[in-house]
Amino acid sequence: MIVVDTDILIWIFRGDIQIVEKFKKTVIESNGHVFITPIQIIEIYSGMINREEPNTIKFLETLNTINIDREIGMIAGDFVKKYRKSHNVTIADAITGASAKINGYKIWTLNKKHYPMFSRDEFVQ
Numbered sequence: 001m002i003v004v005d006t007d008i009l010i011w012i013f014r015g016d017i018q019i020v021e022k023f024k025k026t027v028i029e030s031n032g033h034v035f036i037t038p039i040q041i042i043e044i045y046s047g048m049i050n051r052e053e054p055n056t057i058k059f060l061e062t063l064n065t066i067n068i069d070r071e072i073g074m075i076a077g078d079f080v081k082k083y084r085k086s087h088n089v090t091i092a093d094a095i096t097g098a099s100a101k102i103n104g105y106k107i108w109t110l111n112k113k114h115y116p117m118f119s120r121d122e123f124v125q
Contacts, residue, residue, distance in 0.1 A: 001033040002124050003020045003100040005109035006043040019116045035064045039092045066099045075102060079117050
């Protein structure tokens with residue numbers, strides 16, 4: 001099971017063949033256990049233009065969503081406190097990371113520097 005970061009979603013929307021093919025393979029291999037958080041929804045919606053809205057909404061609705069709760073908030077707060085100065089970890093990255101960590105999921109991102117709280121084997125390669 002994996003959490004897909006916003007950068008991967010953007011490359012899917014842009015039609016990057018390698019990312020799209022890897023996404024399809026990941027969906028099959030994980031039996032559809034591909035997740036996003038409300039953070040990815042916020043980030044995608046905030047950059048979406050009107051003509052992209054119908055297809056974007058349809059695609060996002062196919063993904064499972066991890067809801068943010070108190071425990072995720074507490075873990076994310078610890079991540080920001082620990083890594084904000086050294087790695088410039090944002091609240092958005094901390095919430096995404098905490099959502100993956102608490103569920104024992106891997107994270108798929110091209111911005112691994114935003115997730116210093118993950119070991120190499122916790123990333124989708």
